[in-house]
Amino acid sequence: MKSPAAVFTAVRSLAGGADIVWLMRRVDRFFGLTNRMLRFVVALLAWQIGVLFALLGGVIDLGGYAGIHILGCVILATWLVWRLNFPAIDHRYSVALQIVTWTAVAGPFGAFVAAALSFPSTTIRSMILRDGGIDSLTTDCSPIERVERLHVCLLDRRIRLDGASRIRPLIDVIVEGTQSEKLEALAVVYRKYEARLSAVLKRAMQDSDTSVRVLAATITAKLHATYGRTIGDCEAAAAAKPGLAQSWRNLAEARLGYAGSGLLEASRARAQMEFAAADLTRAVELDPFDRASAGRLESARQQLAMWRT
Amino acid sequence: MTAGVDVCLIVEGGYPYMVGGVASWADALMRASPQLTFHVIAIGISKQARRRNFVLPVNAVDVTDILLDVCPRGRTPTARDADRIKRVLRLLENALTSGDGSNFEDLIEQVRINGFGQAALLDSKAGWHAMEEAYERLLPNGPLLDFFWSWRFLVRSVLAVIGTPLPQARVFHALATGFSGLVGSYAKFAAKMPLVVTEHGIYTNERRIELAVADWLFDSGAGGFDVAAESPELRSIWLKAFQSFSRISYAAADAITTQYRANQALQRIDGAPDDKLCIVPNGIDVAKFASIARDATPRPPTVLMIGRIVPIKDVRTFIMAVALLKDIVPNVVAILIGPEDEDPEYAAGCRQLVHQLGTDPSIIFLGRVPDVLQYLNVADVLALSSISEAQPMAMLEAAATGLPVVSTDVGSCREIIEGFDDDPVEGRGGIVVEPCNPMAMAEALATILLDNALRSQMAEVMRRRVASYYSKDRVTRIYERLYADHGAAGCSCGSTMS
Numbered sequence: 001m002k003s004p005a006a007v008f009t010a011v012r013s014l015a016g017g018a019d020i021v022w023l024m025r026r027v028d029r030f031f032g033l034t035n036r037m038l039r040f041v042v043a044l045l046a047w048q049i050g051v052l053f054a055l056l057g058g059v060i061d062l063g064g065y066a067g068i069h070i071l072g073c074v075i076l077a078t079w080l081v082w083r084l085n086f087p088a089i090d091h092r093y094s095v096a097l098q099i100v101t102w103t104a105v106a107g108p109f110g111a112f113v114a115a116a117l118s119f120p121s122t123t124i125r126s127m128i129l130r131d132g133g134i135d136s137l138t139t140d141c142s143p144i145e146r147v148e149r150l151h152v153c154l155l156d157r158r159i160r161l162d163g164a165s166r167i168r169p170l171i172d173v174i175v176e177g178t179q180s181e182k183l184e185a186l187a188v189v190y191r192k193y194e195a196r197l198s199a200v201l202k203r204a205m206q207d208s209d210t211s212v213r214v215l216a217a218t219i220t221a222k223l224h225a226t227y228g229r230t231i232g233d234c235e236a237a238a239a240a241k242p243g244l245a246q247s248w249r250n251l252a253e254a255r256l257g258y259a260g261s262g263l264l265e266a267s268r269a270r271a272q273m274e275f276a277a278a279d280l281t282r283a284v285e286l287d288p289f290d291r292a293s294a295g296r297l298e299s300a301r302q303q304l305a306m307w308r309t
Numbered sequence: 310m311t312a313g314v315d316v317c318l319i320v321e322g323g324y325p326y327m328v329g330g331v332a333s334w335a336d337a338l339m340r341a342s343p344q345l346t347f348h349v350i351a352i353g354i355s356k357q358a359r360r361r362n363f364v365l366p367v368n369a370v371d372v373t374d375i376l377l378d379v380c381p382r383g384r385t386p387t388a389r390d391a392d393r394i395k396r397v398l399r400l401l402e403n404a405l406t407s408g409d410g411s412n413f414e415d416l417i418e419q420v421r422i423n424g425f426g427q428a429a430l431l432d433s434k435a436g437w438h439a440m441e442e443a444y445e446r447l448l449p450n451g452p453l454l455d456f457f458w459s460w461r462f463l464v465r466s467v468l469a470v471i472g473t474p475l476p477q478a479r480v481f482h483a484l485a486t487g488f489s490g491l492v493g494s495y496a497k498f499a500a501k502m503p504l505v506v507t508e509h510g511i512y513t514n515e516r517r518i519e520l521a522v523a524d525w526l527f528d529s530g531a532g533g534f535d536v537a538a539e540s541p542e543l544r545s546i547w548l549k550a551f552q553s554f555s556r557i558s559y560a561a562a563d564a565i566t567t568q569y570r571a572n573q574a575l576q577r578i579d580g581a582p583d584d585k586l587c588i589v590p591n592g593i594d595v596a597k598f599a600s601i602a603r604d605a606t607p608r609p610p611t612v613l614m615i616g617r618i619v620p621i622k623d624v625r626t627f628i629m630a631v632a633l634l635k636d637i638v639p640n641v642v643a644i645l646i647g648p649e650d651e652d653p654e655y656a657a658g659c660r661q662l663v664h665q666l667g668t669d670p671s672i673i674f675l676g677r678v679p680d681v682l683q684y685l686n687v688a689d690v691l692a693l694s695s696i697s698e699a700q701p702m703a704m705l706e707a708a709a710t711g712l713p714v715v716s717t718d719v720g721s722c723r724e725i726i727e728g729f730d731d732d733p734v735e736g737r738g739g740i741v742v743e744p745c746n747p748m749a750m751a752e753a754l755a756t757i758l759l760d761n762a763l764r765s766q767m768a769e770v771m772r773r774r775v776a777s778y779y780s781k782d783r784v785t786r787i788y789e790r791l792y793a794d795h796g797a798a799g800c801s802c803g804s805t806m807s
Contacts, residue, residue, distance in 0.1 A: 167535040177536070184536045187521035191528060205743055210571060214719060215518045217696040217744035221623050222522055224745070225658060228625065232661040265748060 037092055041099065041115040047072065048108035073104035170200045174207065182212045190219045198262025220263065227258040238279070245287035252279035252293075256300065270307055276300055314346040314370055316792055317478035317496070319489040321352040325363040325372060328617065328648055328677075331484055331509050332363065333702060334591065339366045341592075341785040345792065346370055348476040352488050354378045373476060377488060380468035383426020391435040393423055398430055398439035398464075405463055406447070406549050408556025408580065413491075414498040417471050421499075426472065431464060447546050455527045455543050463550055471495050479796035480505060483558065486512040486579075487551060490558025497561040503795035506562040507589070509699035510720070511575040516551040518697070520544040556580045563795050568700040569721035570729070589791075590721075591700045592784030595776045598709035604687045609640040610758040613688035613712070615681060615703040616695065618649045618656040618674075623717070625662055627694040629747035630754065632666040637755040641671060643692075644684060648677045685710045689764065690757045695719055696744050709775045713767035714739035715753040728774065738771030 048069075055065040080097040102114030168177075173185040186204055189197045204216035234251035241247050255276035259269045280297035284290060318324075318339070323332035339347045349372045353359070359374065386394060400416040403409060423429070430436050440460050448456045470491050482505045483493035490506055497504040520526065526544045559565060559581040566589045567573055573586055612631065616622040624645065631643040649656035663672050678684065681703075685691075691707040691714045698720035708714060708725065716722040718741045726739045740753035757764050 167533070168537070170534065170536070173536050181536050183517060183521055188532070188534055188536060190522050191530060192534070205745065210719070211514050211518065211575075213744065214514075214697045215521055217623070217717075217719075218518055218522055218621075220745040221620060221625065221696055224625060225620065225655070228662055228665075229658055232658065232665065235661075235665065 037095065040096055041111070044076075044099065044103060044111050045108060045115070048103060048111050052108055069107065070104070073100055076100045077104070170197065171203055174200055174203050174212070179209055179211060182207065182209065183215055186212070186215045186219060190222070193219075193223060195260055195262035201263075223261070223263055227254070227261060227263070230254045231258060243286065245283040245290060245293070248279045248283035248286065249290070249293050249296075252276040252283065252296065252300075255279065256296070266307070270304065273300055273304055273307075277304060313477045313479070314348040315479050315796070316345055317348045317350060317476050317481045319350045319352070319481065319483040319492045321485055321487055321489045322357070323484075324349060324351060325361045325365060326351065326353065326357070326359050327651070328362050330699065330702060334509065335484060336363050336366065337702075337781070338785075338788065339369050341781060342789055343368050345789070348373070348478055350375060350473070350476070350492055352377065352492065371476070373473070375469055375473050375488075375492065377466035377469050378462060380465045381426040381472040382428050383430070383468075384424040384428065386425070386429040386433045386435065390423070390425075390429060390433075393419075394425065394429050394433060394435040395439050397423060397425055398436065398443070401430070401464055401467060402443050402446075404467060404553060404557070405546075406553055408553040408560075410494065410498075410557050410560030413494060413557045413561075416467075417495060417499050420468070420471055426468060427465065430468065431461060448543065451529070451543060452527055456546070459543055459546060463547075467491070471499075475500050475502075478502065480792050482507065482792075483562075485509070486555035486558040487516070488554065490562075491554045494557050494561035497563075503563045504558075504561055505564045505566065505791060505795060506558055507566045508572060508576065509568060510697065511567075511572055511579070513548075513552050513555045513579055514575055515697065517548055520548055552579065559585070564791060566791070569724055571721070572699070589784060589787050590779055591702060591705060592779055592781035593702065593705045593709055593775070595709050595780050598682075598685075598706050599711075599772060599776065601682055601686045601710045603711065608687065609642045610638050611688045612641060612643045612690055612692050612754055612758075613684055613707070614643065614645050614647075614692045614694070615707070616647045616693070616701075617651055618645070618647050618659055619652045620655050621695060621697050622647075623694045623696045623745060624655075624659045626745055626747050626750065627692055628659060628662050628666065628668070628672060630692070630694070630750035631672055632668045633747055633751035634754050634758075635668065635671060637751070638758050641754075641758065643672045644675060644688065645672065646675045646678050646681060646684060649674070681706070682710075685712060688712060690715060690739075690754060692750065692754060693717060693722065694744070694750060698722060700725070705775055705779050708738060708771035709779075711768040711772045713757050713764055713771060715750060715757065716741055717744040717750075718742065719744060725774070725779075726771075732774065733777055734770060734774040736766070736770040738767050738774060 051060075051065060051068050054060045055062065060068070077097060077100050080093050080100060083093045084097065099111060099114040102110035104110070106113070170185045170189060173181050177185065182204065185200065189200050201216050201220055204212050205220070207213050207216070231251070231254045234247070234254045238244075238247040238251045253276075255272045258264065259272035259276065264272065277297060277300045280293050280300060283293045284297055287293070318335055320331065320335055323329050324335040325332070335349075339345075343366075345368060347366075347369045349365075349369055351372055352375045355376045355378050365372070397416065397419050400412060400419060403412045404416050419425075430439075440457065443460060444451075444453060444456050466488065470488065473492065473495070475496050478496075480503050481493045481496040483489040484507050486506060486508060490512070493504040493506060496502050521544075523544060526542075526547070528542055528544065532542075556579065559576070559579065562581075562585055564587060565576060565581050565585045566587050567576060568590050569588065573588060576586060577583065612634070614624070614627050616624075618624050627643070627645075631641065634641050660674065663669055675684075685707055688707075689712075691704065691712045693701060693704055693714065693716040695701070695717055696719065698717075700721045704714055704716065704722065704725060714722075714726055716726060716739065723741045726741055727737050728734060740756065742749040742753050757767065
């Protein structure tokens with residue numbers, strides 16, 4: 001059996017490890033809590049409701065009810081406070097103490113409300129869209145296997161993180177946001193640019209607000225300049241060392257990056273792809289054993305053929 | 310120090326050291342009113358080259374430099390100054406965040422009374438503690454080191470502004486809000502002199518755009534893709550400071566001018582009071598430009614672009630447009646006029662792009678030229694690919710010579726090309742295209758180059774529109790009257806200028 005530290009170290013080595021560890025802790029905490037805490041709350045509610053019905057049914061009078069209620073709560077609270085003083089403080093005891101305090105104040109209603117508030121929200125439940133693969137997350141497999149399964153589920157989008165849907169898509173912000181939201185969205189696009197975000201930039205260029213258009217244009221120009229500069233540098237390197245396959249490979253990669261950036265219209269992206277194919281051809285001629293370049297060349301040619309058809 | 314000039318012009322990062330739209334405008338303004346005397350306050354930073362790119366007109370009697378990163382040292386604080394330092398720095402923090410004019414006035418007074426400068430407010434233990442408190446308020450959990458340097462620059466810059474000896478002038482005229490406006494506000498509060506603020510581009514807007522793509526500012530990325538996250542970032546501190554400077558300037562100004570309506574709307578959003586606002590367009594010497602005879606000798610279709618070779622002019626889009634245009638008009642020639650020394654790396658990238666696209670023989674970089682007129686009369690169309698403009702003088706001058714224009718939809722370019730409400734001249738003088746769209750620009754240029762009748766018609770519209778609304782004489786009269794009004798009694802600009 002691996003130690004918890006070793007497990008967490010292994011987990012951290014996975015992509016997005018920190019997030020997954022956090023998620024697993026939440027899962028553990030939730031299921032750890034429910035087992036005993038649920039029994040405690042059910043018992044507390046049953047006791048409170050029983051005493052209340054006894055009062056309403058005339059089995060006990062108000063004084064008796066108050067005595068049982070107060071005495072019971074005091075005993076429970078004292079025991080919980082005593083438990084809290086143990087060196088290894090358990091989070092469950094403080095939660096239980098809160099529930100008892102609310103019960104003391106508002107009887108069964110307090111117990112019910114406190115239990116609802118004290119339990120973790122249904123985060124975990126909403127996080128996991130139940131299907132065959134996800135259910136196994138809560139079975140008896142080892143923590144590292146559970147993390148791996150969770151990771152796979154995240155990657156193939158069978159689970160979603162709670163709250164993620166509250167983040168407005170950037171394109172929606174551009175369409176219906178305020179000016180400052182739009183500018184902030186464009187700043188996000190600039191900092192985290194990838195081809196899929198080009199639609200946001202293009203939509204922002206059509207915006208009725210001049211400032212939004214100007215920022216979108218500034219970002220577009222900066223991105224074009226960055227790609228153009230990289231290509232220029234690679235061209236210069238290839239011109240300086242034309243016999244080096246690596247130079248042509250780098251140039252081809254720079255061109256392919258630009259072609260796939262989403263910034264170019266189809267004809268210009270195709271032109272970049274054609275240049276890249278020529279550069280890769282040259283790289284393969286110079287180094288026939290370079291299988292990576294040959295593979296890239298093949299996929300570039302396929303892409304070009306697809307465009308032609 | 311000069312004794313009693315008429316107008317003190319306050320310019321940030323430009324005149325007389327840097328060439329640019331606002332710098333040229335300032336130069337033209339002074340030359341247009343030779344009967345007035347001017348003193349120029351040039352705001353910059355110490356590492357900026359201070360080689361003059363303009364020959365001062367004879368009525369510009371002196372130039373004062375304010376270096377924002379150099380402030381007075383002030384007296385050495387004692388242990389008993391700790392509370393005072395804290396109080397002054399709290400005022401300074403408010404000046405950087407609240408935009409409250411009276412707070413800024415208090416700050417000027419307190420710094421003067423206490424004799425504080427860098428020694429007390431930045432280099433002392435009390436100053437450090439005050440900085441820590443500001444950090445907790447403004448950038449909790451952010452990078453302290455980055456905050457420290459930003460704080461230091463901003464505090465220094467405000468101290469540099471309020472530590473400047475003011476020239477004696479009848480009116481102070483700030484050519485932007487920002488630091489220019491802050492100097493103007495200082496003159497207004499400390500010397501009780503009238504202040505006119507002219508904004509070509511809206512300062513806060515330009516800074517907001519600049520900061521959104523600033524690579525020199527640390528950004529934690531804590532907000533991820535969530536626009537609503539509002540995680541405290543360093544750039545929000547800078548933006549807040551610029552917004553605050555604008556608000557202080559608007560509060561202090563007696564009149565606030567800009568060149569077109571869209572800008573006025575932005576000024577209102579930033580807190581400019583309606584009764585101070587007025588529109589004064591740019592003006593050019595219409596007669597001089599209109600008198601140029603067009604060169605009728607046979608030549609290839611020629612596209613002209615006039616502007617600095619800098620990213621904001623998006624010269625790369627123009628170059629790509631010309632490359633595409635060559636497919637439609639194979640013998641087209643493109644001439645680029647403008648200095649390349651402001652951003653040599655970008656200029657080199659543009660030349661590299663010309664080479665990459667194989668358009669070397671068709672695109673000519675002329676650099677700075679002594680007389681742009683000789684190129685205006687041999688061109689068929691003016692192209693402007695800028696990402697941001699206010700009211701470009703180059704466009705007005707080209708238009709006055711009877712040159713149709715293809716321009717991106719920025720600043721007041723659409724207004725100049727297509728007209729505005731109540732414009733006495735009807736019709737289009739060119740084509741407005743979307744920024745960063747080489748294909749659209751190429752198609753627009755081809756449309757004009759291939760249709761002689763359309764070109765003549767557009768040329769005529771441009772010539773008439775510029776003559777009727779953008780005449781230098783008219784604009785000069787407006788400014789002279791503005792100076793006279795405010796220099797005399799501080800009466801408001803109001804509707805008389807609209």
